[in-house]
Amino acid sequence: MTSERIPRDQATAPFFVGVDVGGTNIKIGVVDDNGNTLAHTAVPTDESLGAEAAMRRSRDAIANLVAELSLTFDDIAAVGLGTPGSMDIPKGLILEPPNMPSWRYFPLRDCLSQLCGKPVGFANDANAAAFGEYWVGSGRQFDSIVMFTLGTGVGGGIILNGVSLDGTHSFGSEFGHIIVDSRLDARLCVWGGGQGQLEAYASAPAVAARTADLLAAGRSSSLTNRVARGEELTSLMLFEEAEQGDELSREVIVETARLLGVGIVTVVHTVDPEAVILGGAMNFGGHATATGRMFLDRVRAEFRARAYHVVSDSVSIDYATLGGDAGYIGAAGIGRTLFRQTKR
């Protein structure tokens, strides 16, 4: 079961808007009380024009969606907003988001709230995506989940009994920073720091960098031909060649699964959720491909081999199901939680 696109006349009021800010685009969706999407769109982030302009564009896009659905702003009970960290959630501030210098220390939540005339729930983008999976995605049958997102970086979210674990400094569930290799000569993240952290091994650029090291060391692989043709070595290329039977590509994916499994053991023994969900763009095709299934099997096996039996027998590990929609759906869900708390 996943969140569905449904027509207006099958939707359940009240309605919520989710806004998912990314470095390139801002995804926006109108979601009903059951987490189904009525309509969604995206506007360019245009970081250089500043945060307020982006919030105005978002407001206009929301107005258009609402009009297309023959709704008015009165039908929208609340808005949710997910943004890249770092942030101050209680104050509604975005602090120092990566690659968005003009947005620093902007009061994003209150700006959007004033523009829309609605209460705005505010969350880290990865926590918002985790909330989406918890509400209507891969985690819908569980009361508590942990989500790891593998993409340009490694992020995560923790949802316990419907509440996102944001942390004191709005810096909870930053799984890219957990350490899976404590050696003094452990790998650095591709940005040059983060020695031995999960992001140094399991982000898409880190997977490519680890593969490049093996190729440079003289390992043979079908990747070599493609790199020689001028293609950029990426985790997607690795996936494609693994599907074609390339041993080196498979080996890197297996080691990635092993280290992700190590990270999952650590996080599960810290927060003890019912389920772990693997999201983000780097899923090696997910359940639809042999490589994606192999990756998941290896993650599960590493977890089962290392976890204490009380949890190893009972914690579910599976892929996310909402894909790129998880962020705005989850943001809408966080807006819904705020609305229901206020109403009570």
Added chain:
Amino acid sequence: MTSERIPRDQATAPFFVGVDVGGTNIKIGVVDDNGNTLAHTAVPTDESLGAEAAMRRSRDAIANLVAELSLTFDDIAAVGLGTPGSMDIPKGLILEPPNMPSWRYFPLRDCLSQLCGKPVGFANDANAAAFGEYWVGSGRQFDSIVMFTLGTGVGGGIILNGVSLDGTHSFGSEFGHIIVDSRLDARLCVWGGGQGQLEAYASAPAVAARTADLLAAGRSSSLTNRVARGEELTSLMLFEEAEQGDELSREVIVETARLLGVGIVTVVHTVDPEAVILGGAMNFGGHATATGRMFLDRVRAEFRARAYHVVSDSVSIDYATLGGDAGYIGAAGIGRTLFRQTKR
């Protein structure tokens, strides 16, 4: 500031009883509404006589404490009970506590509740100790803390805004199981499993085992003389020799601090607390000795070097202050929380 022993006439009603079950003794204290101890005692666990007999002994000891204080059972608002894991907190069961086979699957909470005629709050012993430090110990000025306990094993507790993070399987904050070394040939815990887990490096027996390996490899140390005299190599001996200037002892303690710092980085980036508290018997003398101060300095330095600046600048790391009283004080505090929730 720490919890104080105060006379009856300076105490603030209502009163609570904390019961902290250990493998050898059961510590019991009467605590006032401010977390001050009025009186405390201990009874033998006598595991072989079974759990119900131990709860009856505990009830009798509580009755004696109450009488000594010229109180009656009516003056006790609630009881709190901390026990070694594993456990099922919602059901009030102790499941498979280590070295306590006759206690398995016993309904400990309800048994004590019936014997005392009081509501009983139930917690993992390490979470209870963390709650004690949070309430009136090293964490009293913070809203959220994480505690690592280093002793026979490595345990921990997470308290977020007054709530213990117990987890779905009552298996949250089991920091002994977090992985600090993912290598395929990483150390095993002294019980033979737990490869690369923090407990394989930072428990008292693990510290002794790591030292023994270095001595066996021919490293010179003043420890060698003591071991040759038939003394057992322990973390306490390591501490004593480090205080006397032994380089090898110091080296092992420094490496222990490094790996504990790695574990702290991981946990802080997962739950993002205000403070980290180091409890348990293995504290190398704490603030009172040069070795204890050096250990804490090294833990802090490792954390600061590896953590993201948002948290590295603001998370406090310090020793616990309640010592062996933390468990019963925290259990009493968890009983108090239960009482206040029920009253509302």
